[in-house]
Amino acid sequence: MLAATEKIRLYRQMLLIRRIEERVAESYGEQKIGGFTHLYIGQEAVGVGCLSVLNADDYVMSTYRDHGHFLARGGDPKKFMAELFGRRDGICKGKGGSMHLADAEHYFFGGTGIVGGNIPIAAGLGFACHYREDDRVVMCFFGDGATNQGVFHEGLNFAKLWNLPVIFVCENNFYGIGTGVSSSSSLSDVYKKAQGYGMPGYRVNGMDVLEVRQTAEEVVRLVRGGAGPALIEARCYRYQGHSMTDPGRYRARAEEELWRKRDPLPRLAKHLLDEGHVSSERLDELDREIEELCEEAVRYAEASPEPELSALTEDMYVNRYPSDPHA
């Protein structure tokens, strides 16, 4: 039985991601954030539930839709927002942006803008755990679209072949940008793809953070114990378009409404109230706390200066040579 404090923590994290993403959308509209920005709204239960069961020194890899993972892993909302604003105090000094959030302190090896590109890299992180015989595990997030990429196959094959401690988490939101999973994947049940590599595949309701957490906890326990890699398919829905420039014309309104009813936040709020874990006053209080955190993050980002121009040629190499570019 999960402790009430842990459930409240999960709720708080999901709420933070939801509210901060709303701020991101607002700031994008005000052109304070540029480029591609892929919101996590709707999928919060997956990242929060899965990451809640990891140890502090486990390894995590994400995709271009990495905001939720970064925050759920414990990343600083202020440094997150400053990165999106392209500011000096961003987590990657303003050089990565929305798709390339990374956080060494939390062993978060970042987002990649190439679909599936993180999958063999996650296998490599797993290889390092294996090589050193430590008891870390790796958690690697990707979408349903990534499972049709060649490197998905290569990464899973490597992981199983060498019995690497990697948990592959597929966030199946049913769309690769605007193309439905059934139009792009020979097998719509992504979890079944695991069988092709001789590893267990699990399917969870990605709109229910408690279910996600329960499955993730069990899978992580097995993987950490030496059982080899596993795949979790979490079925979920992104409430916004693929990115900020996507009006989402390819989805039926009725479908969207159906998934809105499954929103993981009200679902958990109701559970917390029904179980008597919180009062509605406490929930309102949480709202205000998160509101303040988001406010603070935006203020911090706005106050942070743009990167110095000298930063242009820094951070590419550890060892520099006279032929390298200098600003």
Place this chain on the structure above:
Amino acid sequence: MRELRMYEALVEAQAEEMRRDESVFVMGEDVGLFGGTFRATEGLMAEFGSRRVRDTPIAEAGIVGLAIGAAFAGLRPVPELMTMNFAIVAMDQIVNHLAKLRYSFGGQFNLPVTIRAPGGGGTQKGSQHSHSIESWFVNAPGIRVVIPSTPGDAKGLLKTSIRSDDPVLFVEHEMLYSVKGPVPEDDYLIPLGRADVKRAGSDVTVVAWSKMVHEALAAAEVLAAEGIEVEVLDPRTLDPFDWEAVYGSVARTRRCVVAEEGWRTLGVGAEIAARVQETLFHELDAPVQRVGAVDVPTPYAKNLEQAALPHAEDIVNAVLKIAT
């Protein structure tokens, strides 16, 4: 000094680094039990075992991706791509991930990966197995490109590459593996970005690397008989690049030929020619000449392949064009 073949020098460099540093490991297709397609990992599995010398599936993107992840976690991978040709299969992992992620992540992580890859043409392997595409990687910021021409350089540069905290693409030439040369037995390190004069001369500077160094030396013999003294300058690493050595040599000889095995159009030679004229325009007695492969996929037929690839004779002709 003792002489080794190039492949033996490469094995020695890897073995020494593996003895020195537990975090160094070798991986690739047939690098273990088989000993490497070109014998460049021969004996490593016997000494270090299958934990540190890993035979992999035929999955080049996966191999490079795996190396990146291992390096993120603090290991020092030395993956072999069976040939440089397969670097094209792994291009996304090499260019989009290995070369970029340190920068994009604001320098939070190091990626000390040394990818070894044998390439080059001249043995009738056809269009997909004869590549000299080092220029593609020089064009991508974020990865070093090292390309030795002798066994001694191979040892000293590979050891430095493995110890480097930055990604390195270490390009070998298939036709140089059995070439013998002196190789120091000690802990021999050659710094990156330091060119080497392979033959001193006063009339024309020929900048050449990898197998073209040997073509340039042959050309220099022919030209010496004609009374033209050629300086053969081997940059040894294309990124970082020893521009001062090139400018210094060309400032003396006032003439420059660049010889590479890769396609001539937009090759590394084009960059060298451009920079030499930008920097030394008034000191040049003649336009910089470029020698490179004909811009066609490498054909199989022996005579056609030889016609596609650059040779000593082409260097002789390029020198004669500007030296007389």
